[in-house]
Amino acid sequence: xxxxxxIDIAADVTMMMLxxxxxxxxxxxxxxxxxxxxxxxxxxxVGVVIGFIATIGLKAEIFQYLDIAIALGLVGFLATxxxxxxxxxxxxxxxxxxxxxxxxxxxxxxxxxxx
Amino acid sequence: MTxxxxxxxxxxxxxxxxxxxxxxxxxxxxxDVYTRMHSASKAGTLGSGFCLLAVAIWAPDFSVTTRALAGxxxxxxxxxxxxxxxxxxxxxxxxAPVSAGRPGDVSxxxxxxxxxxxxxxxxxxxxx
Numbered sequence: 001x002x003x004x005x006x007i008d009i010a011a012d013v014t015m016m017m018l019x020x021x022x023x024x025x026x027x028x029x030x031x032x033x034x035x036x037x038x039x040x041x042x043x044x045x046v047g048v049v050i051g052f053i054a055t056i057g058l059k060a061e062i063f064q065y066l067d068i069a070i071a072l073g074l075v076g077f078l079a080t081x082x083x084x085x086x087x088x089x090x091x092x093x094x095x096x097x098x099x100x101x102x103x104x105x106x107x108x109x110x111x112x113x114x115x
Numbered sequence: 116m117t118x119x120x121x122x123x124x125x126x127x128x129x130x131x132x133x134x135x136x137x138x139x140x141x142x143x144x145x146x147d148v149y150t151r152m153h154s155a156s157k158a159g160t161l162g163s164g165f166c167l168l169a170v171a172i173w174a175p176d177f178s179v180t181t182r183a184l185a186g187x188x189x190x191x192x193x194x195x196x197x198x199x200x201x202x203x204x205x206x207x208x209x210x211a212p213v214s215a216g217r218p219g220d221v222s223x224x225x226x227x228x229x230x231x232x233x234x235x236x237x238x239x240x241x242x243x
Contacts, residue, residue, distance in 0.1 A: 006118075007125060017135060024139035024140060028151075040151050040152050044139065066186065
């Protein structure tokens, strides 16, 4: 077994894991329930995509992809900062109260947050 | 020797993928935005960081290694900053954490949850 084969197998497995992570993050982006939840999920999405780009670059041995990964990280950071400013000026704007993602109406976490 | 480098690279890749899954699971399962932020900024950063570290180990020349390590350093520096800014903005905007009102809660000193929606725009800095 030569070294390149090990890298190929590991990269394939890693790409499957990263795809699964992307799927979970997209579920959170769709379900919300509030704007900061979606912003945090988008932030993690950028992080996972950076890992994806690095893995693809490693498998294909095209190391110029690293520059794209670093540029994407910069864009993601600036986007999160801009979104944070936006949340600060916007306020809650009628967003839902905090809930567990799978809590029903009878759950201890549903409804208003205890104060 | 090349075999050793390949093994270390493969292990780094797999650790990175595992951390990405852990971060994504945390963001799906945790109850509020602040706990989700903790999962996303720590596990997520390590996920992409380990993938970049694998590139740095396997890279054929020194310039690629340097760029990959600079990328890791950049993400380690920016992830806490963006998470802190977002947590502060969410708290000031009035998103109460699940621990609000329980012993040890400090969020209501930044912005009391019951008048969170009444804060006019521009007023939010004064309440800090």
